[in-house]
Amino acid sequence: MAPDALVLGEVDAYYGDSHVLQKVSLRLGEGRLLGLLGRNGAGKTTCMNVAVGLLPPRAGTVTLFGEAVTARPPETIARRGMALVPQGRHIFKSLSVRENLTVAARKPAVGGRHSWTLEAVFASFPRLAERQHHAASHLSGGEQQMLAIGRALMSNPRVLLMDEPSEGLAPQIVGEVMAMVRRLKQQGLSILLVEQNAKLVLDVADDIIILNNGRVAVADTVAGMEASGVDLHHHLGVF
Amino acid sequence: MNQWLLLGVNSITLGGLLFLLSAGFSLIFGLMRIPNLTHGSFFMLGAYIGVSFLGLGLGFWAAALLAAAAMAVIGGGIERLLLRRLAGQELAQVLVTLGLSFMIADLCLMIWGGDPISLDTPAGLSGAVPIASIVFPAYRLAIVVIAVVIAVALWLMLERTRLGAMIRAGVDDAPMARVVGIRVSRLFTLIFCLGAGIAGFAGVMGGPILSVYPGLDADMLPLALIIVILGGTGSLLGALLGSIVVGFLYNFGQVLFPEIAYIILFLPMLLILLFRPQGLFGRHAP
Numbered sequence: 001m002a003p004d005a006l007v008l009g010e011v012d013a014y015y016g017d018s019h020v021l022q023k024v025s026l027r028l029g030e031g032r033l034l035g036l037l038g039r040n041g042a043g044k045t046t047c048m049n050v051a052v053g054l055l056p057p058r059a060g061t062v063t064l065f066g067e068a069v070t071a072r073p074p075e076t077i078a079r080r081g082m083a084l085v086p087q088g089r090h091i092f093k094s095l096s097v098r099e100n101l102t103v104a105a106r107k108p109a110v111g112g113r114h115s116w117t118l119e120a121v122f123a124s125f126p127r128l129a130e131r132q133h134h135a136a137s138h139l140s141g142g143e144q145q146m147l148a149i150g151r152a153l154m155s156n157p158r159v160l161l162m163d164e165p166s167e168g169l170a171p172q173i174v175g176e177v178m179a180m181v182r183r184l185k186q187q188g189l190s191i192l193l194v195e196q197n198a199k200l201v202l203d204v205a206d207d208i209i210i211l212n213n214g215r216v217a218v219a220d221t222v223a224g225m226e227a228s229g230v231d232l233h234h235h236l237g238v239f
Numbered sequence: 240m241n242q243w244l245l246l247g248v249n250s251i252t253l254g255g256l257l258f259l260l261s262a263g264f265s266l267i268f269g270l271m272r273i274p275n276l277t278h279g280s281f282f283m284l285g286a287y288i289g290v291s292f293l294g295l296g297l298g299f300w301a302a303a304l305l306a307a308a309a310m311a312v313i314g315g316g317i318e319r320l321l322l323r324r325l326a327g328q329e330l331a332q333v334l335v336t337l338g339l340s341f342m343i344a345d346l347c348l349m350i351w352g353g354d355p356i357s358l359d360t361p362a363g364l365s366g367a368v369p370i371a372s373i374v375f376p377a378y379r380l381a382i383v384v385i386a387v388v389i390a391v392a393l394w395l396m397l398e399r400t401r402l403g404a405m406i407r408a409g410v411d412d413a414p415m416a417r418v419v420g421i422r423v424s425r426l427f428t429l430i431f432c433l434g435a436g437i438a439g440f441a442g443v444m445g446g447p448i449l450s451v452y453p454g455l456d457a458d459m460l461p462l463a464l465i466i467v468i469l470g471g472t473g474s475l476l477g478a479l480l481g482s483i484v485v486g487f488l489y490n491f492g493q494v495l496f497p498e499i500a501y502i503i504l505f506l507p508m509l510l511i512l513l514f515r516p517q518g519l520f521g522r523h524a525p
């Protein structure tokens with residue numbers, strides 16, 4: 001059997017003394033879309049930080065296509081094919097739109113499929129092409145989100161992590177972002193999607209993980225979850 | 240030549256040298272947030288190393304380039320082995336770089352002795368060049384031209400290349416730059432090498448004018464500080480303008496008001512710190 005795209009195995013992570021992730025395990029199968037849900041402060045972003053190498057876990061493992069990358073430096077993990085669309089977008093403000101994309105450009109890691117280039121990103125996000133010479137800080141929120149997604153794709157990742165890509169966007173833009181997520185999934189990219197909005201995730205995900213207070217509360221396929229009638233309301237509170 | 244004109248030419252020449260000194264200082268301080276108090280020592284050590292290469296019979300420019308290369312290696316070593324471990328601890332960085340500058344000063348005294356060494360003007364540049372009705376000393380003109388060429392090259396590298404964009408991305412948001420796959424720490428080492436190398440080159444180039452002597456480091460460092468505070472950290476344009484301003488203040492101050500030359504030199508810095516702490520063109524407040 002082919003190894004999973006991304007596995008967190010019993011990860012314990014701390015910020016200083018505060019124990020934020022407690023034995024968190026999750027498994028993203030190749031070509032699948034794993035939705036990661038949970039209340040504000042549940043530890044979703046922390047999972048991302050551990051996966052990309054920004055926060056070395058105190059215990060547990062991170063495995064990328066069967067290869068251990070636990071606590072490796074972020075730039076190394078990026079080169080092995082992981083890309084992040086971070087919460088809050090974190091575009092490079094003093095760079096132009098085009099530079100934001102070109103600094104991230106890389107040939108696909110071994111096993112990468114689709115080949116994203118500047119032209120391909122511009123074709124997918126025509127607004128970015130129009131504004132390529134503008135300072136990235138002058139983009140609207142929706143455009144910045146497109147830029148953050150485009151930047152992640154420029155590295156031709158094998159695994160894409162997206163942390164609340166719909167946050168703070170108008171409904172129409174959210175629709176565009178989710179359409180892009182679907183398209184990437186169809187291209188065979190393995191995607192870990194974090195969302196507050198469970199409805200968005202249930203529409204596109206194959207599998208679901210729900211975090212509660214830094215622990216895994218539910219781990220199931222979307223179909224299995226619907227069959228067993230898990231009370232999302234109970235785990236997520238607000239909708 | 241008219242005395243004022245000569246003073247003006249000297250000011251611009253000193254400005255050119257000071258730019259080469261402070262460009263690296265400004266980049267290291269502005270981009271990496273390291274207050275590198277060994278920067279004056281890079282200038283002096285580069286000059287002394289150039290003296291030794293000249294002593295081996297090398298030509299002036301070959302000696303200057305080799306001294307620059309040596310300083311790049313030494314600067315990169317200091318960054319990797321020492322400053323790297325003190326990331327984010329500015330006080331520790333100040334103390335370590337200050338301590339290093341004393342050690343380098345002692346080392347130079349040991350190796351090259353205490354007598355000033357004056358370098359010969361490189362062959363072919365000892366004459367004068369008439370431009371319009373003014374006669375420029377050729378070597379001073381060469382310094383200005385080289386400073387401008389290096390300034391333009393640095394600017395193009397930072398603003399117009401992918402490497403420069405990666406450096407700016409690392410400065411903007413280092414963790415995100417690393418997540419994108421940019422090897423930020425290597426780029427920072429590169430900047431340190433570059434800054435130290437250019438300072439060392441400037442040391443040799445200044446040799447025929449300033450000569451090389453113990454204390455050259457301590458004479459140059461405050462000037463670099465003033466320039467970077469005037470121009471703003473991390474800004475090449477700021478470093479260039481600051482260098483020219485300081486070049487003029489220094490020369491005219493010494494001649495017109497020798498008793499208060501230092502006041503004239505430092506007063507603009509105090510005013511800028513009080514009223515425009517990010518400097519004239521700076522990226523951040525220091």
Ligand SMILES: Nc1ncnc2c1ncn2[C@@H]1O[C@H](COP(=O)(O)OP(=O)(O)O)[C@@H](O)[C@H]1O
Binds near residue numbers: 038041046
């Ligand atoms: N840099 C940090 N330092 C200290 N605590 C943090 C930091 N980032 C997040 N936390 C805490 O860790 C917990 C999990 O945060 P996070 O992973 O950002 O949650 P989520 O993304 O699910 O909203 C929260 O209690 C939050 O307050």
Ligand SMILES: [Mg+2]
Binds near residue numbers: 044045046
């Ligand atoms: Mg979050």
